Structure formats: structure tokens, C-alpha cells
Amino acid sequence: MADSSFDNLTSLARALSQPKLDLVEANDVFVSRNAQLHPCRRRKLSSCNSFESVEPVTSSSAEARVLVINTGGTIGMTLHDNVLAPKANAFVQSLRKLPILHDETYAQQTCLYDYYGSENTLVLPKPTYHSDQLFHGLSKENKRIVYTVLEYSPLLDSSNMTTDDWGRIGKDIEKNYENYDGFVILHGTDTMAYTASALSFMCEHLGKPIILTGSQVPIYEMRNDGRDNLLGALLIAGQFVIPEVCLYFYNKLYRGNRVTKVDAGSFNAFNSPNLAPLATAEVDITKLAINSLAFLQPPMEGVVLETYGSGNAPDNRPDLLEELKKATDSGVIIINCTQCLRGTVCTSYATGKVLMDSGLIAGGDMTPEAALSKLSYVLAKKDVDLDAKKKMMSQNLRGEMSCDLAGAKLCLSDSRFIQVIAKSLSISCKEELEAIRDALTPPLACAAAKIGDIEALEALKEMGSSLCLGDYDGRTPLHVAACEGHLKVVQYLLSHGATVYAKDRYGDTPLCNAVRFRHKEVVKLLRKTGAHFSRNELEEAGTELCSLAASGDVEGLEIWKLAGVDLNKRGYDGKTAIQVARAVGNKETVAFLVQLMSNKPKVTTVFHCFSISFMPNNHSFNLITILV
Numbered sequence: 001m002a003d004s005s006f007d008n009l010t011s012l013a014r015a016l017s018q019p020k021l022d023l024v025e026a027n028d029v030f031v032s033r034n035a036q037l038h039p040c041r042r043r044k045l046s047s048c049n050s051f052e053s054v055e056p057v058t059s060s061s062a063e064a065r066v067l068v069i070n071t072g073g074t075i076g077m078t079l080h081d082n083v084l085a086p087k088a089n090a091f092v093q094s095l096r097k098l099p100i101l102h103d104e105t106y107a108q109q110t111c112l113y114d115y116y117g118s119e120n121t122l123v124l125p126k127p128t129y130h131s132d133q134l135f136h137g138l139s140k141e142n143k144r145i146v147y148t149v150l151e152y153s154p155l156l157d158s159s160n161m162t163t164d165d166w167g168r169i170g171k172d173i174e175k176n177y178e179n180y181d182g183f184v185i186l187h188g189t190d191t192m193a194y195t196a197s198a199l200s201f202m203c204e205h206l207g208k209p210i211i212l213t214g215s216q217v218p219i220y221e222m223r224n225d226g227r228d229n230l231l232g233a234l235l236i237a238g239q240f241v242i243p244e245v246c247l248y249f250y251n252k253l254y255r256g257n258r259v260t261k262v263d264a265g266s267f268n269a270f271n272s273p274n275l276a277p278l279a280t281a282e283v284d285i286t287k288l289a290i291n292s293l294a295f296l297q298p299p300m301e302g303v304v305l306e307t308y309g310s311g312n313a314p315d316n317r318p319d320l321l322e323e324l325k326k327a328t329d330s331g332v333i334i335i336n337c338t339q340c341l342r343g344t345v346c347t348s349y350a351t352g353k354v355l356m357d358s359g360l361i362a363g364g365d366m367t368p369e370a371a372l373s374k375l376s377y378v379l380a381k382k383d384v385d386l387d388a389k390k391k392m393m394s395q396n397l398r399g400e401m402s403c404d405l406a407g408a409k410l411c412l413s414d415s416r417f418i419q420v421i422a423k424s425l426s427i428s429c430k431e432e433l434e435a436i437r438d439a440l441t442p443p444l445a446c447a448a449a450k451i452g453d454i455e456a457l458e459a460l461k462e463m464g465s466s467l468c469l470g471d472y473d474g475r476t477p478l479h480v481a482a483c484e485g486h487l488k489v490v491q492y493l494l495s496h497g498a499t500v501y502a503k504d505r506y507g508d509t510p511l512c513n514a515v516r517f518r519h520k521e522v523v524k525l526l527r528k529t530g531a532h533f534s535r536n537e538l539e540e541a542g543t544e545l546c547s548l549a550a551s552g553d554v555e556g557l558e559i560w561k562l563a564g565v566d567l568n569k570r571g572y573d574g575k576t577a578i579q580v581a582r583a584v585g586n587k588e589t590v591a592f593l594v595q596l597m598s599n600k601p602k603v604t605t606v607f608h609c610f611s612i613s614f615m616p617n618n619h620s621f622n623l624i625t626i627l628v
């Protein structure tokens, strides 16, 4: 991976109170939000010659939208002078000719290009029974997947990617976050695991899938893996709410910060040694070999040390240990990662304990890629002191390291409820106990959220359960806490990985729930964390506003406004709330609406989804393999 100065990418948090541009931007991919309104599409459709024969587009919610960011990599390369190099402006044309990746008939019949305002927009064929069955166990929305390709210039071999490129991808996702259901990043395989790890830390409070993929053989070749990889990534990004940065390759969906490239000559190029793939659809990282430790001097602030076995190094080299100790004493954060593909760092051996005694932090079963990205993310946290940074490095932040299973077991057996159930089912082995835990904890967490019991939520988390999982109706603890208006619980859940974009069986988000039950503070907090109404929810919004206006319910109108909904939205009969209030002669409501629409919003909603205050200048760290 190419070296670069770590530019100070200042926080991208920004106020959403300003209306976003509704215009198609220079590169033609940023689509007008208004253009998504179903009636517009209907009007455009009706002007199409072949409208009668079109499979009816009942609403815009029949389509899922995915943004594909093409950064380069082998998937779009061609041979020149016997070497592979990226080819600009050829990818979309080539996809257009592949029926498996684009349905031109549907595009023509539904005026897709006019409607989305971009020649770079394509649509997958209707999902078949077979592709429906591809991903077992994940909640799925059965939709047409419309995707728009944003091609970077220049396209890069990923060995040339720098941290600036990570920042660019993050910014583009942030810019387009509300307009798409998911994101696919096309990327070279050589440094894909680094970018995946970096994005996983950059994207705080992520609510939608970001899936990196690429290929080993260019998509232009007759026999290639690019088509399958792209198709799989699109199907997942468009159909499933997996709020994670993932990597999809060779029929497997991995957590992005768990993978490493293991094979330069096989389609099966990636492995996630310490975490099973999230779903199955069935060369070399330059390391700095050192023989001197001069590199531990300032301005070095962090080091990922790749050590032997379970985190061991020679304990008969006092010179080496002394240098490490001096460095950690002076504030350098050194993470101890194992060179082994599988297994975790622990202090079973004297040769491992000496490293911990020298102040190193155990990297558990993190990949070096994830450790390096996490280190850069943590080092960039300006308002966090050194001890807290060290603590963050030793804790699981985004699923990049496994929790202490021994601890989980102990807590599981401590939990009387689960213990009794496990006993009555004669369950004794760890795997079965964990399966019981995973089945039981979502409803338990929802029950705790309902009564505002943060301690109970904490206890469930300690047991190793995820607080993001939904119950049988897909309702997460965050949905429940939002309905109940438990602000502290909402705060707690948001800071422990809950996603604001979770949708229940009825397509409702926690924001929509908080609005329904009129919990203003919860609405404000959710908005601050990046929540927005889904397109489904927005379709009903105009009618809802009109009925609130008809009944003079100004409190109701205000809370919809707080939730970021445009009060000019039209109801089913084309009227706006203010027109309805005028029609029923409710002057107070009219005056209130006029004031509400002219006033600047009372809350400043700040988008925290992506705070890429990442890798500031002067932060210096390195990945080293220890050779002694």
C-alpha cells in the first residue's frame, strides 16, 4: 500500500437543517430527492410509448437503490503491453450489455434514465426464485435493485490507494447516504481488507450496508469472477439491512474488519480466520521488516506488532523489551497482533507475558489490517486521552475482535433465566448455550428497553448478546425505547451499536416510532445520529400531515417537522397541509404552519454518521513484522 501523509480530514459532521441540493450534480449521479416521488415517475411513465406493457411500478418502494462507487481494481482492468491496468469509462457500457446485471427492457419501459437523471444508472433483472434463496437467515426485502455507478478518476490499482482515497469514499457515502439503501464499493483486492477495516471505523452509527467487492479476473474476460461478485454484493446491499461494512467475495459475505487476502491466484481470495462469514451464497501486504527499533521514536504514535503464535516474542532479548517499554512509557500505543491466521493473543506463555509487561495492548484475534485502521481511527480522536485510547484499542468497537468467550460463558451461567432454560433442555455445550442466548436475548432486550432498564441491557451485553437484533417482528430495542420515549435508553443503545436505520416487519424505523408517540427529545437525538424517514415512510407522510392539519394538531405537525419531513409534502389528493388547514378554515394552524415553514428549524441536526476526523497530520504509525 502506498505511503502517504495522513491528511487532516476534518470532521464531516454537518448540519442537515439546510435543504440539500435537489439538482443533479456535476458527475450526474446525485439524484434529485424530489425525483423519487412516485407521482413524478408515474407522469414520466405515462409519456412513455410502451407504458401499457410495463410491469406496473406501484410505488418507488418497489425499487431499492444502491450506489456503486468504482474505485478501480482488477474487476475493471484490461491488458496493455501484457500488464493489467484500469480502463476508464468502459465499465458501465460493459455492464449494460450483460443481461444478468442489467435489464434494458425494464429500463426503457420505465424511463429509468430520464427518471434517475443518469446514464450511469442500471437495473438488475427481477429476482428469481433462485436468487431469493441465496441468502438464508437474513431479513430480505423483495425489490428491483436500481444501481448507479459513480466512477472515480483516475481508477486505481488498489496498491496505489492512500488514506486520502479512504476519506474520499467515506465522504461520497456520506453525501449520498439518504438517497440510497446500500452501497457497493468496487475495489482492488490487494488492499481491500485495509479499506474495509478503515471504513468500518470511519462510519460511526452506520445504518445501511456498505459492501466492498472486486475480482481476481477482469469482468471483460470470458471467464471471470467479477460478475458473480458484483451481482452478489448488489443483491445484498439492495435487499438486506445489514448495518456493517462488509466484504463480499466468492459467494461469501464477511465482516470487513475481519478479512485478510490469503490467495493471489484463486477466486477464493479472502478469508476471515476468526469469524465465520456473515452470510454464504453458495499478495502480499508490504510489511516493514526491521532490525532496529529506531522507528519507535517520536513522531511515531502507534505501532502494530505482528508477533509469533499467541502473541509471543523472545523474552531473552532485554534490549528489545526495554525499547518497547520505553516507547509505551512515552505514550506510543503498541498493539500486539499474532502472525497466525487463526487464534488470539493471550498471555499463556512467558514469551507473551513479557510483551504485556512492556505495556503492549493485546490485539486479540484482530487482523493486522483491522488493527492498523483501528489504531489510526483511535489516534485521531482529539477529545480522548491516552488511557481512554488504549482502552478503546483493547475493546471490541465494530465486531473486529471476538469478546472473551470465557467471560461470556461465565456470565451465561450466571444468568438464572438462561441457565434454567438451558438446564431444562439438557444443554451443556458452549455452542448450544450460545444459540439459546441468541434466540432469547432479543425479546429480553426489547422487554428491558420497554421498562427503561439500562442495567438489564448492560447485563445482556455483558453476556455477549448484540443489542441490535430484532425480535420476531424485526423490532429492535431501539424501536421499543423510541416508542416509550426512554431518552437515556435510546442514548445507551446508540452508543452501543444500535442502528437508527433498523426497519421492523412493517418497514418502520425508530424515528417513525418516536414521531408516532410524540417523543420530541428522542426524535431530536435520533436525527442527530443520522436518522431519517425511509422512502416507504415518506410516501405516507403527506397524507399524515394533511390529516394533522385538518384536525388542527399543531403539536403533531411540529414533531414531523423536527423529524426532518418537508411540510410541503402533498397528500394522496395532491393537497399540502397548509392548503387543508385553509380549506377547513383553521387560521391558527395556517399561522402555525407559515411560521414553522419560515422559521429556521429549532434544532440543529448534525449528521454524525461519518465523522472522518481520521488520520490527522503528524500521526505516524506503522505495521511491522518483528524479525529477530
Ligand SMILES: NC(=O)C[C@H](N)C(=O)O
Pocket: 072, 073, 074, 075, 156, 157, 158, 159, 187, 188, 189, 190, 191, 214, 215, 216, 217
Ligand atoms: N485482484 C486485484 O484487484 C488486484 C489488483 N492489483 C488491485 O488490487 O487493484
